[in-house]
Amino acid sequence: MAAAPKPKQPPSCALQRTLRKGPARNRTCRQILYVLSVQRYAKDAHFGVFFPGSVDCSESLFDATLCDGDCKIRVSVDPRLNKLIFANQLRSGSAVNNAEFLLEEDAEEGGRDVLLVGLEVDLSLGNDAALRALSGVNVRSLPWFGGEPNLLPLRARRSTYLPLWNDYDFTGDAWRDRPPESGGDRSRGSRSAVSLRDVRECFLNERPRRPGYLRVKILHKSRLMHYGKVEQNLTCPYKAELLVADASASVCVVLWNTLCLEWYRYLQPGMVVRLNRFKVRESYSHRTGRSTQPDIEISLNSSHPCAVISVISSVPPEWCLPVVPHNFLSRKELMDCPHGTVCDVVGLVLFVGRPERIRNKDGKMDQYRWIRLEDGTSDQPIMVKLFSTSQPEVQSGIHPMAVFVCTRVQLKKESPPFQYLTNTHQTQVYCTGTGCSLVTPFKGIRPFKQFLQWLRQADERDKLNRSVIGGQFVYPPAPASLRAFMDEKRGQPCLSSGEELKLLCERLQYRETQSFCIQCTVTAVHYHQGEGREPGPFSTTSPRSPITPLKVRSPKALKRTNPITSASPRKRLRFPSSGPDDSIENDSSLFEGALEFLLGEEVDIDEDEEEDDDAASFVTAHTNPHCTSFGLSCVGMETVPRQFLYQRRHVQANAVGLQPNSFHKVLPYEELETFSHARFYKGHYLLELKVLSDGLLINTLFLPASPGNDHWMPLSLIHGNTWESILSHGGFSPEAPPPSPADLMATKAQLTNQKLVCILDVCVLDGSRVELVLSRAFPLRE
Known part of the structure; x- marks a missing residue:
């Protein structure tokens, strides 16, 4: 039978014009191309054959799928471009200019391999340029340039791709979720x-x-x-x-x-x-x-x-097979357990942090996120630092107001009185709303039944009002003295220069976190009201401009509460059905829906966003208007936790997640901005720091902890709410009303000429955006 003819690309196809225009091996496409996917895999022993001139030390290789709107092509990426992927600049959904290709003969296949050796990521078009440019195109049905490609890694003999951001999850259709068909064992x-x-x-x-x-x-x-x-x-x-x-x-x-x-x-x-x-x-x-x-x-x-x-x-x-062993411990019981205890926990999720990454002892990236649970046995939450458990579908879908079970986790008590749980080698996660069942494996266990009994009586409206997702979060909090901080070895030794800090930050990868310690003085302080936005998706340095007043909430506006908190005092929230697939009744409670795994949609919650003009930003020292500063000049949209909306829980879970490897999973870049900031977030302070050693200016965000805030909780140490004590404690005193932004800024002179040792929590948000959060600032005494 004759082979089916290959689909022909239209004459306007930019890829066809570029790759079929002559014998030259190097070709450059002058038209904009869009990245449909970026896939990672491990090198093998043939790496030197495929990339003889590469000196890249990374153990990862990448394949990419590019599209011009008329056809698409799979190419291997030269390892010299890996740094663009590690920084999440070259990614699915982005647009590229001047893509340079190298065509190589493939002796085994009798065809040609295409290597992407150069490009320019067009940042001006935004991170989701492909979504807008291809909105009217059926991308899946577009023809492949050169015919249907091999779906295995192009330049290594590997049977599967790796996930983009860790080495422990599985990815791709090769991983079966059903037992394979087998003829059985003849013996x-x-x-x-x-x-x-x-x-x-x-x-x-x-x-x-x-x-x-x-x-x-x-x-x-x-x-x-x-x-x-x-x-x-x-x-x-x-x-x-x-x-x-x-x-x-x-x-x-x-x-x-x-x-x-x-x-x-x-x-x-x-x-x-x-x-x-x-x-x-x-x-x-x-x-x-x-x-x-x-x-x-x-x-x-x-x-x-x-x-x-x-x-x-x-x-x-x-x-006589044994039962699966469980050791469920409540939050109250964990208080008396020793460091290292291995147990199981169950709770109601009230906070899910953004996924972040840290480098392990082998130099590879570990991916983790923070989860905060309540189980009704204590007024203190259960904190879980959750690393990958090779359950990507479950972990990516964890959201507040879900019942969450985590087995075989280990208790950490490294910073008394703070404690948290983290993974062991055998940790497994179960969560309602993610497709996994909770009832069958745990229904007969007494601690689990006691938790469900508490959940029946829980004030769901209160839990929903306190539920947040995403944002910057560090736990346990740093101590309130420099000596205690150094004893805990939470940071690195003081850096010799600001340029060294800048260089180290440039080496960090996408969503990688690390803490640094510097010596500096404060040159300017600004207060930004709660609805501030960063000026652009990749703005990390900007010229200083004259200070202009910034709107902040007046004391009246700050005290203003959401209508849901003053509504009728019903304990149960009703989740109306949103479509034919939702079988939950209108009078069903959250508890009943959790057991059925058929939760409906949440009622829409409006937020009063009136603002007053009664405050401005303040400066403690004049700076050269031509100087540039390192760090975001305004809060990043990934920095502030968002108010949880049950109705859009799946979109929120994706919006705060890591960059997907496929164009079809990409959300519009502005999607996170459609969600309101968490109710406890009233604004933030932007401190411009001048490094003592070399004068580099650094923009840092300060998110002070405050009484009554169970997300950024203040330390249980009373102090005078002066600038010095607020910065050294990371927030306001726990037993006194916090000063208003205007009152605090009126005392800015306290920071003049003050030498400080500052602890910075650093996270690379995206591309070249580096988030610098001021965790602590300790006075440096002569």
Whole structure:
């Protein structure tokens, strides 16, 4: 049968005109192109063949899909352009000019590879230029230049792509969420079940093991591990661990390579599985000397031999399989637990932070976000620093007013009296509204039932009013003295110059966070009212201009509350149905909806946004009008937490998330600005700092903690609410009314010529936008 003809691109196709105009290997497209996707994968041992001239030290390679509106093409990205991707400037949804291509012959395929070796990201068109330019185009149906491409990584023998921002999640359709079709194991009829205890004893005593299969229950599941190295040619370098048990013992089972693709998403704690054709080996902990007690682990490989896995749906009681162990602890119980306690928690989500990234000891990026829960047992929240658990669909959809369960988390008490929970290797997350069920695995556990009983009586209107999403958040808060701060080693040693700070910030990647310490003086202070916006998506330096008055809320406006707080004192919120797919009744409560996982839509909440003109910004010292300063000159829209709107919960969850790898998942850049700031946010202070060593000017945001604010809570230390004490404590005194912005700014002279040691929390928001938040400023005594 003759092959189907390749679709022809229209004559106006810019890619066709560029790539088919002659024998030259280097071609430049002068027309604007749009980035549809950016995909990451790990180098392999053939890297030097594909990129002989590259000196890039990154272990990541990238493929991109570009579109001119008429056709699209997949290209590999020269590693010298990686820094644009790490900074999230070259990304899905953006527009590029002067794209330079290098055409290379592909001897194996008999065609041509296209390498993207240069481009200019057009920042003037905005971060979502492709959304607007291609709004009337069916991008999925556009023809591919040169025919349908291979969907695997272009320049490494890898079977899957990696997520853009961490190494632990899975990404792509290759990861199955259903068990693979299998013809079964031909030898299963002639074999019988063997116990884990027999397998262990035979291996440790070096006795032959009788043929048979294992019949076990999954107790815990690890996150996914990608162990691909540049020097390795493994196409699917993944592993995952399962703690399984039968009536006789428990043991670690390791899934290797393509078995992870086939089984990792589907297998869950509580499932009973049959394992045949497995290997037994010495446990990893004993091989590495971490454990002196000899033990075994079970290896399941895709070859030599090919393991056979099957799920058992009907489990007779005579098998005596153990139950999945749980150790649910309430917030009240956690107060008396020692550091390092491993437990499970359940709570109602009231805050979900923006995803951020930190560099681990191996130099790779770990992705995390903060979650704040309440369970009714204490007036203190449960704080969770949640790293990736290889559950990207669940984690990306976590939102306030959802029931949240986190298993196998560890208690951290590094900064008493502050404590929080964070991941272990086996942490799993369950959350209503994200497609995972809570009722089945936990319904019979008493602590879980007690939490549901509290949830039935909870004042849902109060919880909703206090629910926020996104924004800058650091926990635990820094101490109130320089000596205590240095003792905790929260920051780095004082930098020798502001230029060094600037250089280090330029090396940070997208959403990477780090703390720095500098010596400086305050040259100017401004107060910005709550609805301030940053001047542009990539403004990090700007010339100083004459100070102009900025609108702030008057004391009357500051006290003004949202209509929902003064509405009828009903305890239950009603979520009306919004369409034929919503089966919740109009008189259903949040609790009932959470159990059904069929929550409807929230009523619209209007916010009074009247403003007065009775305050202005203040300056403590004049600066050279031609100087430039480093850092945002106004608050970034990712910096301030947003009021949670249940009706738009999915959009909000995406809006505060990390940049997606596909154009089809991109939201308009202004989407976050459609959500109101959290009610507790009344404004922020912008302090211009002058570094003592070299005079560099730095714009820093100061978001003071205040009494009654359960998001930016003040330290429990009473002070006089002077500028010096407010900056050293990170906010206002907990037992006194905070001064108004006008009153505080009237005392600006306190900062004149004051030498300070400042702690800055730094986060790269996007592109070249660097967020500098002043966490603490301690007086530097002579």
